[in-house]
Amino acid sequence: MALLEVKELKKYFGDTEVLKSVSFSMERGEVLAIIGSSGSGKTTLLRCLNFLETANSGSIRVGEHLLFDGDDPAFKSSSRIRRNRLFFGLVFQSFNLFPQYTVLGNLTLAARLSAKDQTKITGEHESIDEINNRAYALLERVGLSHKCDAYPCELSGGQQQRVAIARALMLTPDILCFDEPTSALDPELTKEVLRVIRGLKSGDNTMIVVTHEMEFARNVADKIIFMANGIIEEIGTPEAIFEHPQSPILQSFLNNALN
């Protein structure tokens, strides 16, 4: 059974149809790269999955949990959306770390708050020590354990993005999404962030990466979606997409992107 199943997702901004019935599915442990030019709807798709935008119709299912059904308004209640968000993690293009918290604080804030809520409901919760230990382990994984007491403003862009990745992993999402994670970084820093993302693949994480890094998509992704004008124009293995592009739009996109 597919881990993620997206069916006929549609999204309008005013009269503009940004997503025109997008459907795809992915398996656990897979890495999916979404490529396409700006305005093709790839970021909107990611934001719909993370419920930062609410799709107008269609459905989203993770495992046996139906997270969204455009026909049923009950799925649009804010508390339900908040719970459903935890199936997904999101790493932003501009990192969006919280400036007033240390690296450790950024990682643990949400976990500490939800532990507090949990105490009120069941009386049982993860202790602060457990939370901190998980955070240390993740920081080690992104190679930043020595920076746990630093503030975001003291870190390079690449380091900030690695912290943001660790922060997203803190909530153990089923699917980790990246929205152009390296677009705000110079080539050197891009490499260090991509290395971390590649490292996560071996850790059996399921990931969706919206990216302009064609090399990365080709080498790391198991499956690639090419989007144009709000539809999935082509979907396939890296080999199929890069070596045997079918549609003329993809061919010209690749020509521009690779040369």
Added chain:
Amino acid sequence: MSDFINVTLHLLEGFGTTLGLFFLTLLFSIPFGLLLSLCSKARFSPFRYLIRGFIYIIRGTPLLLQLMVVVYLPGIVFQSPLTKWEMFHGNTALSYFCGALFAFVINYACYFSEIFRGGIENIPKGQFEAGEVLGMTKTQIFFRVILLQVIRNILAPMSNEIITLVKDTALARTVSVVEILFCASEILKVDFIIWPLFYTGVFYLVFNALLTFLFGCIEKKLSRYWK
């Protein structure tokens, strides 16, 4: 010399009232201003326009006029002057003080609300979204993530407003609040000496120096997080 000490003591008494008005105004107008700024962004549009209209009226008329309206209007409208209100137990000074305080709180809350609104609108959207995707509630995001960033954004305009407030308290004199300028003019009327009136400036200056120092400290503290 003993004159100087007596005058100083007398003025200090008045300055106590000035400070009371100052601190109480801050105490009430900051939360009220925050409430107004949130309401002025409410989704329900009639309510939003009502709040914005109210802010427009308060910001568009002199504080001096508002003071007079608050203190004298009850007597005209309800046929019962402020000084006769039961809650003041016939304490005239208290009733004038509370009337003035009310006007100051409303006036400053409106100014603060506009500053807060700007401060909130200047927070990058990504900060809210980062909190949301981490499963935090709106309240948690506001208090744990946004608030301190808002404080940093509004520190400069707020310190300006607050220092203006220190000096604006002098307007309360016109509605018989016995603050420092009132005391100094009493001395002028009774003893025919004018220098205490000029001397009051020193009190304002010293207090504003303290405030400036305090704001400097806060700014320094916050600069730790932003480079």
